[in-house]
Amino acid sequence: MKLRLLTVALTLHLVGPGALTASGPIAERVLGRFLRYAAIPTQSKDQAGKVPSTDSQWTLARLLVEELKTVGLKDARVDSKCCVYATLPSNLPPGKAEKIPTIGLISHLDTSPDVPEGPIKPVIHRKYAGGDLALSNDRSRVLTVAENPLLKKQIGADIVTTDGTTLLGADDKAGIAEIVTALEELVANPGILHGTIKIAFTPDEEVGGSVDAFDVKGWGARYAYTVDGEQLGELSDQTFNASAGTVTFLGKNVHPGDAKGKMVNSLYAACRFVGELPRSIRPERVDGFEGYIHANAITGSEEKTTVKLLLRDFQRSGIQRKTALLERLLKRIQREFPGTKATLTVTESYRNMHDVLKDVPFVTDFAAEAMRSAGVTPVFKPVRGGTDGSDITFKGVPTPNLFTGGHNPHSRFEWISSRDMEKAVLTLVNLVRIWAEKGAGR
Ligand SMILES: [Zn+2]
Numbered sequence: 001m002k003l004r005l006l007t008v009a010l011t012l013h014l015v016g017p018g019a020l021t022a023s024g025p026i027a028e029r030v031l032g033r034f035l036r037y038a039a040i041p042t043q044s045k046d047q048a049g050k051v052p053s054t055d056s057q058w059t060l061a062r063l064l065v066e067e068l069k070t071v072g073l074k075d076a077r078v079d080s081k082c083c084v085y086a087t088l089p090s091n092l093p094p095g096k097a098e099k100i101p102t103i104g105l106i107s108h109l110d111t112s113p114d115v116p117e118g119p120i121k122p123v124i125h126r127k128y129a130g131g132d133l134a135l136s137n138d139r140s141r142v143l144t145v146a147e148n149p150l151l152k153k154q155i156g157a158d159i160v161t162t163d164g165t166t167l168l169g170a171d172d173k174a175g176i177a178e179i180v181t182a183l184e185e186l187v188a189n190p191g192i193l194h195g196t197i198k199i200a201f202t203p204d205e206e207v208g209g210s211v212d213a214f215d216v217k218g219w220g221a222r223y224a225y226t227v228d229g230e231q232l233g234e235l236s237d238q239t240f241n242a243s244a245g246t247v248t249f250l251g252k253n254v255h256p257g258d259a260k261g262k263m264v265n266s267l268y269a270a271c272r273f274v275g276e277l278p279r280s281i282r283p284e285r286v287d288g289f290e291g292y293i294h295a296n297a298i299t300g301s302e303e304k305t306t307v308k309l310l311l312r313d314f315q316r317s318g319i320q321r322k323t324a325l326l327e328r329l330l331k332r333i334q335r336e337f338p339g340t341k342a343t344l345t346v347t348e349s350y351r352n353m354h355d356v357l358k359d360v361p362f363v364t365d366f367a368a369e370a371m372r373s374a375g376v377t378p379v380f381k382p383v384r385g386g387t388d389g390s391d392i393t394f395k396g397v398p399t400p401n402l403f404t405g406g407h408n409p410h411s412r413f414e415w416i417s418s419r420d421m422e423k424a425v426l427t428l429v430n431l432v433r434i435w436a437e438k439g440a441g442r
Contacts, residue, residue: 026181027422031158033067033177034421035122038160038169043117044110044207051213052082052203057109060173064109064201067180072187073199081213082109084201088183092193092436099440100195103432104221104397105182106388107175107228108205112410115167122168125159128417135164135412143413150231150407157419168414170406175227176201178404178421182428194432195439198224202388206410211391223363223442224399225431226389231379232420233371234403237357237364238382239390240291241319242349245309245326247273250341253302263302264339270298270305273333273342278325289382291318293326314352314382350386353393353400362442363398366434367427373434374426379403402427 040060045053052058061078068076068086076086090097125133130152135141141164145151151159162168179199186192198221202210205228229236251266274295279285283292291313298307309326313319323346330342357364368378389399405420407413 027418030181031418037173082203088197101222102196104224111169157417171409174404178424229403233379237400266305269337269340370431373430
């Protein structure tokens with residue numbers, strides 16, 4: 001064992017699993033950090049009317065500033081909106097350093113408000129031997145292999161779960177722990193050459209507030225990566241194009257006792273419209289690269305009924321086709337319900353980052369190469385939603401998403417292994433090294 005670790009340490013420029021530095025194995029250090037961060041509950045809150053939405057995020061932000069300083073990032077700071085920023089300056093020789101673009105790494109401080117908050121008590125299952133994992137003495141709280149077949153790949157690894165009463169917060173404290181540990185590696189191993197690296201830990205990602213708080217332009221990264229994905233190897237440079245639709249049906253109300261020949265009830269037209277939305281493109285029928293139209297709210301009375309819709313498609317032309325489909329359907333419904341007036345408005349929510357990333361394919365390619373160097377097979381996975389990277393990409397910093405190793409986010413059954421976290425750390429170290437080798441002038 002010692003011999004193997006020593007061999008890897010001597011070839012650290014091509015860091016692989018099991019790598020060792022002066023301060024101990026990576027897997028142990030990233031695990032220790034993760035457990036420290038996870039113990040601080042940082043759930044964000046919807047419509048809190050303030051940034052950050054919860055005070056607990058300050059506690060983690062301040063702790064991270066101190067940790068980043070301890071690691072050696074002298075300018076670490078938290079701003080008035082609870083965004084943590086720091087810089088690891090390039091260690092390339094003058095003349096070369098200026099040619100390498102500044103690379104950003106991003107994770108978020110908050111955890112999802114979808115699971116009840118409470119003291120988070122991570123449970124470490126050392127040297128997993130296989131089989132289902134009991135999260136506590138309560139027999140209803142069991143992490144099963146049937147529902148989590150990827151557990152089979154974790155034999156011998158240390159696995160962290162919750163005690164079944166709260167979420168774990170690997171989304172996205174694993175990402176933070178991995179970034180901080182990667183920085184520690186880079187500082188401890190000056191032989192690994194890299195350009196300037198910018199760090200951002202943002203608040204309120206889970207309630208859609210992080211990009212508003214985040215000064216993307218002032219930050220200074222040319223390209224960036226969110227470390228906020230799930231299983232080992234996940235690499236996402238595609239998100240949905242997303243639009244929100246509102247259909248308003250207007251009718252005419254009169255007293256029902258005196259309604260004959262006069263009343264136009266908007267509820268009937270609206271319900272018919274919802275029923276006629278094509279079944280084949282409803283969310284419960286589609287997967288992979290397929291988009292959907294989803295009716296997610298209906299409110300109304302005789303006079304006025306409003307239907308809310310979500311439109312999703314990986315192609316922008318797909319959103320246009322879905323909009324045209326809705327317009328045709330509304331014309332038909334209006335003919336069927338004389339006197340009803342229907343209007344449709346569609347507004348864009350976010351766009352597929354691939355529209356930008358396809359023109360800079362090396363950003364994703366370098367990430368895939370970094371994974372392979374760490375012994376990880378990249379798994380290209382389209383995000384059937386948006387990421388902070390979608391917004392950041394369209395603010396001028398192309399930003400794909402990398403795995404953290406986490407499973408079952410926003411759930412009491414969240415779990416992660418220190419082996420996968422170590423591979424995420426190695427991926428990040430390899431990534432900035434590859435940028436220093438191949439990124440000149442990009
Ligand atoms: Zn996340």
